[in-house]
Amino acid sequence: MLDIRDKRILEELQGDATVAVADLADTVGLSVSACWRRIKALEDHGLIARRVALIDRRRANVGTTVFVGVRTSRHSIEWLEAFRKAISDIPEIVEAYRLTGEIDYLLRLVVPSVEIYDAVYKQLITRLDFTDITSFIAMEEMKFTTAIPLRYA
Structure with missing residues (x-):
């Protein structure tokens, strides 16, 4: 079961997976190392399946x-x-x-x-x-x- 900080981390990463861990840690109220450990655990458990770039379809001419x-x-x-x-x-x-x-x-x-x-x-x-x-x-x-x-x- 996820706690409130795990959910906040996931919400933030869903909005921008490129956010610096230090900035994310500050946003969710954790130390950088604690935040990094939680992200790693979420990845290890498969909840974070992968991180991708979302391409603007219209700019890629597939609108x-x-x-x-x-x-x-x-x-x-x-x-x-x-x-x-x-x-x-x-x-x-x-x-x-x-x-x-x-x-x-x-x-x-x-x-x-x-x-x-x-x-x-x-x-x-x-x-x-x-x-x-x-x-x-x-x-x-x-x-x-x-x-x-x-x-x-």
């Missing part, structure tokens, strides 16, 4: 987000693994989920244009057979965060 719902009539481990392999080397697919309900898989893609999405779509349909692929082009990003709620931790 269009497309959600793709995939349905299949095949529900076997072999098909699942083939699907996992089919999407693994397509960098425009930044998230993929297996779902319950009417849609079997949900993909999130970031692309510069609908034409590039169409090229990715063609890659997918040449790799596997699908029952249905439904695309949803995002008109507006209303909320985006990589920060997770820590009140349950």
